Amino acid sequence: MSPDRWQQIEKIYHEALQRTPVERSAFLDEVCGSDHILRKQIESLLAHEGEAEDFIEKPALAMAAQSLMGHQTGLREGQTLGSYRILSLLGSGGMGAVYKATDFRLNRTVAIKVLLQNVSDRPDLKERFRREAQVIANLNHPNVCVIHDIGHQDGLDYLVMEHLEGETLARRLEKGARPAGDVMQLAMEISDALDKVHRHGVVHRDLKPNNIMLTKSGAKLLDFGLAKLATNRVIELSTLQDTDITAEGTILGTLQYMAPEQVQGNEADARSDIFSLGVILYEMLAGHKAFEGKNPA
Template sequence: MALTAGTKLGPYEILGPLGAGGMGEVYRARDTRLDRTIAIKILPEHLASDPGRRARFEREARTVSGLSHPNICALFDIGDQDGIYYVVLEYLGGETLADRLAKGPLPVSEVLKVGADIASALESAHRYGVVHRDLKPANVMLTKTGTKLLDFGLAKPSPVLASAAADDTQTLAKSLTEERAIVGTFQYMAPEQLEGKETDVRTDIFALGVLLYEMSTGRRAFDGASRASVIAAIMSSEPAPIGTLQPLSPPALDRLVQNCLAKDPDRRWQTAHDVRLQLEWIRDAGSQAGVPRVKGQRWITRERIAWASALFLLLAVATTFVRYVQPSSPPQRKIMFTVEPPPGYKPIPDGITALSPDG
């Protein structure tokens, strides 16, 4: 049953609905003690009667309460009243990544920033021993202060990193997943997740790659006319390279995403930490990593003009240097000599005197 405005849950007053997901309804509410706006997530009544669903809901609360990170939605409180189970969460203004993607692909700079934020949040969760398992655009909120990762309702302790987790949490996780049920949103699931195999942090790496692809191109990495065709694409097909859909996208980002989407978990990036470092490197390296400048074509034209002008000036200087520095050919020598006339020679008036070839 939906809650109406004015309903009280302990010290929290419902103001209105925000949305609903597979694991609960979300309301905007007011904390009457601290006079601040918060979000309350409630497990629907028909699910609250299911011990398994209720246990998973409570597990999300315990999971999120142990995660403290600027890119993860904070959890403030948990409670139940008259059979209503709820958690009190940080209220976030803004829009979901799903809403943003409905308007088209994101600019490269925004893809790199949002991607690095998500990777940072996953890095923190994985370090704590938690695998999200349901990473999708609807679970990413874009706010004025940055990106926030939401909804750890399907999260579970990582089999590799969960040594620090409490024994009861491990037992609960096992009881909820021992039948290897497929949980998550299948368009963003890794192959091993679709097959019901054991999942680990690399499962989230695959989903992050799908998000990066969709943010870059505005299209899903794996799509089809039916659920079966989408699953088949995830299991056996490769998405078109980002560069073929967005020519200005940096090649380094395309390679990073391809690595995230490897079918074999051993061939993917092994940690969210590595993915974050790669995204930050592409962002900071700029054109050196293949990121086009905002006015790249204009910059190239100016560069060509500058180089042509410099070459012309160099040729002019070289020509002038050759003309004034190279020595000119020496002047021709004048040969002067005296010829004595033969004895008895008398010049003829107005005549022309000439020498015979033999002298």
């Protein structure tokens, strides 16, 4: 399976998850057309969607992507990366994959984010990866995912983080609206995390349910890949497809959760993150997104 084909499958799968089971059939008719193999692949993923319960993953995607992502990152179960032994693939995206691994020096379970080899060849994307590590490393807060290490081996760049047991807020929201008490608790935890982030001069810029992990100890803010220093007014990061570092004027983030200034391609600040949090809280209470649009218009 080619990377382009996999990205097509992943995109359609996530879009299908936003629809009720009754609506999915008509949706697949529309997007798959006469490509019956594509439709079967999507339906197979949807059929297995609820089976796993680990961190940062869409379980069916993790199973289906194991072969493809293992090939592109060169990592398989049992292999070592630095002082870490790979246990399983947790999830994947356009820039890389996240693995569950064992730190055999300290005898603990960790999560390792690994850049795809073709991404590692691009200085702009490597710079984003490096900056994500620096941003997280300087944040010490119970509601922000902890970074343990960063490294490079055999052409692969990797970031080692704490392994979180639980599910993303996006997964939880698939079950519908949440009780007011749950919403208040999450609002307090993520607001406190954002206060810490903003006091360090950092703007997250991609706050959304997929970047909030729900664990037994509370909510955790994840994925600072689009974060920027508030004082950096020149260099910006990535397009919606995570393709490159661009100048001011590029739209950054996930459309349904972006503040108006982000949609317009203007500079984001701490208020942009607060707007995104408000959109998330609305979705938790209402059981549906505040904005359903698929494009900036």
